[in-house]
Amino acid sequence: MKRRSFLKSTIVASATGVAVSAGILSPNMALAEKHGNDPFKAKSVDEVLKMLGATDAEASDKIKIKAPEIAENGAVVPVTITSEIEGTTEIISISSKNPTPLAAKYTFGEGAAPSIKSRLKMGKSGDVIALVKAGDKFYTAKAGVKVTKGGCGG
Template sequence: METDVKRRILLKGSMAAGALGVAVAAGLLTPTRVIAAWPDKAFAAKAMPDMLLELMGGENPEESADIKIKAPDIAENGAVVPVTISTTIAGAQSIAVIAMNNPAPLVASYDLGEGVEGFVSTRIKMGKSGDVVAVVKADGKLYSAKKGVKVTIGGCGG
């Protein structure tokens, strides 16, 4: 009797999970909205493809001239590097900011709600010189752009 009840609960649980899976597959809900949690695997990833797969569900962004990265050519203080990403790509859903040569390259990821423009501005740390990469997800596709920043004093030391 008791096992029967447990089984029923288990079945109910798996059915609910199944329905959720269907909703995700149908594109009704994006995984980030369902789970709504800090994407720890993407932040731990060292390689771009792994990171982007975890974060945005794609590996190979297409280079785009419609993404602009505003960042200094030379950053005297790597602890505070102002970075502004703007894009004219229609339907931008999310924007990721990546500092390629940082120990943890993914710095920030922004999910844009309805009516929010393809624009984010933040200040980031850069351990050493390297590219700042912006990846934009729009209509399920990934686009990217990069800009080199020379860092005079690294931002990750003591």
């Protein structure tokens, strides 16, 4: 597990490093190039937030996350996210420790209640982060989940 993630991070770092040092790309551009600006391919929570433009998301207690405190099986973690914020159009769920943290983005149409129940995979213990978009603003909340058996092949 450790060896694998170490290898991966070295590869990513060196590939980006080469492009940056070649002077062609600024660090940000290099990032965009690599993942094609697709937040679903981002490798860290910070990257996801940056790509979604949600770095200044406000913590809110109007977002309710229902997730088990201890998940026996990380491959199936039932998570319910409910937003009580008016004008909620999107709910985004992020599993912080996964290789690709962004799990899902739900866009609600007319008449849909901003509450969603689904099942996540979680590689290891970490936070489930909920991002809610209402109007032009992002709100966020998180809940910790302990995983005793990883669900990402670790």
